[in-house]
Amino acid sequence: MTKEIPQHNPQQQAKIDQMKKAWAQKRAVSKNLDSIANKIGVYSGKGGVGKTTFTINLAATLADQGAKVGVLDVDIDCPNVVRIMNITERPLHGESNRIIPPEKFGVKVMSMGFFQQNEDEAIIMRGPMIHNAINQLLQLTEWGDLDYLLVDLPPGTSDSPLTVMQTMTLDGFVVVTTPQDLANLDAKRSVNMIRKLKLDVLGVIENFSGGVFGSGGGANLADQLEVMFLGDISLRAEYQDISKPTVLTNDSIMNEYKVALDKTKEALNLLKEK
Numbered sequence: 001m002t003k004e005i006p007q008h009n010p011q012q013q014a015k016i017d018q019m020k021k022a023w024a025q026k027r028a029v030s031k032n033l034d035s036i037a038n039k040i041g042v043y044s045g046k047g048g049v050g051k052t053t054f055t056i057n058l059a060a061t062l063a064d065q066g067a068k069v070g071v072l073d074v075d076i077d078c079p080n081v082v083r084i085m086n087i088t089e090r091p092l093h094g095e096s097n098r099i100i101p102p103e104k105f106g107v108k109v110m111s112m113g114f115f116q117q118n119e120d121e122a123i124i125m126r127g128p129m130i131h132n133a134i135n136q137l138l139q140l141t142e143w144g145d146l147d148y149l150l151v152d153l154p155p156g157t158s159d160s161p162l163t164v165m166q167t168m169t170l171d172g173f174v175v176v177t178t179p180q181d182l183a184n185l186d187a188k189r190s191v192n193m194i195r196k197l198k199l200d201v202l203g204v205i206e207n208f209s210g211g212v213f214g215s216g217g218g219a220n221l222a223d224q225l226e227v228m229f230l231g232d233i234s235l236r237a238e239y240q241d242i243s244k245p246t247v248l249t250n251d252s253i254m255n256e257y258k259v260a261l262d263k264t265k266e267a268l269n270l271l272k273e274k
Helices: 010-032 051-064 127-140 159-167 181-196 217-225 251-273
Strands: 036-043 069-073 107-111 146-152 172-177 201-209 229-234
Touching: 010 127, 010 159, 036 051, 036 159, 036 251, 051 069, 051 107, 051 146, 051 172, 051 201, 051 251, 127 159, 159 181, 172 181, 172 217, 172 251, 181 201, 181 217, 201 217, 201 251, 217 229, 229 251
Parallel strands: 036 146, 036 172, 069 107, 069 146, 172 201, 201 229
Antiparallel strands: none
């Protein structure tokens, strides 16, 4: 005697179809990123804390040490990586709609910024369109073999960073903050979001350290959250020059990033040993 297959109502069927689609996207992304050894999210609770500048300089530090590195800018509505890295070359199109990222300073880069008509253009998208744009960048970019992919996430706890966190498997997150109390409050929220999704926090970076902003807020936050403090990056006038990553123009700044990189690698190794 054969069993009848239970019928789902339209709402249940729509939910099942959505789950199937999400799993299919995650599998496609995982397959595309399979040749990347380490995937690190760089994240912040709010904009304006220097997250993108940190990402680019950390990538340049890795490349300077001989690593194969990529930066993926998934801040869809405010993509800044192309501008900050002063990239004029456009991505190439390969077979099966694959996108081949340009490379500069030893770093491969992919960003929504490449597809703007001009950098002043406002990218106006609702949630589903942002979700689709992120998925296309994740599935179609041809990275090749990389030692590290740094993913520059949108700030905050809204749909865009959630899409990235749920669609790709990241080894851990570096959370960027400043010494200020408000920035640390927002950073704490972002760490809580990561943990709610059962993902790993590598540690906290204090950017804009010293001078008018003071210092110590990032280290205190790391203590409160019981995560590693990855270091502080000083506030300096040299960052006004965006012709190239600042670590390539100033040895003192390069040394700060080397400390942050060593700590990040240490945190990665500890997670992988679990």
